[in-house]
Amino acid sequence: MDEHPLRYFLLDRDGVINRRSSYGHSESWDKFEFLPRALEALRVLAEHHYAGIVISHQPRKCEAVASTNVLDTITRRLLLDVALAGGHIAHVYYCRHRIEDVCDCYNVNTGLIARAKAEYGFPLEESYFVSEGELDLQAASDAGCPCIRIQRDAFLQERGSKEEPYKVASNLYEAAEQILASTPACGHVYATVQAQK
DSSP: OOSSOOEEEEEOSBTTTBOOOTTSSOOSGGGOOBOTTHHHHHHHHHHTTEEEEEEEEOOGGGTTTSOHHHHHHHHHHHHHHHHHTTOOEEEEEEEOOOGGGOOTTTSTTTHHHHHHHHHHOOOGGGOOEEESOHHHHHHHHHHTOOEEEEOTTGGGSOTTSSOOSSEEESSHHHHHHHHHHTOHHHHHHHHHHHHHO
């Protein structure tokens, strides 16, 4: 039996791992830009036996600039760069529907999250979902996942100053710290390592 079983966390792509483009989505690898400390966050989580599962909305209205082939190229390069940095993304799921299509990828049956759970067998209540999008966060919360909202100005807010349905982080690295701090098996070890730095 594995001494360190793999845990999973779910995360959006645009605005969490990479900077959003003017289109809202990266239209080519040349214009794909990792956000500060995103690769470091994925590496730290992997070191603590966490694998990420990306669940991202890439609507058809962007097909002119993000065709299936381009999206596949971006995904392959993303996975390669994350792996080279020491991170681990186990799978990438995309919803290609427009919001007006009313698909079940996010809403109704929260299909992509249910599919990821069926294929990887993780407990939803222990698997954080990280995103900056309200619809994505609501879908994940409805599915039973604890959520962390990426909010750039989170560091300016006093903790507990207002009612917030989700945890809040300024970036993926801060979200990773919260995930590790909430994990009984590694929270103490991680806090000790951080204190020694």
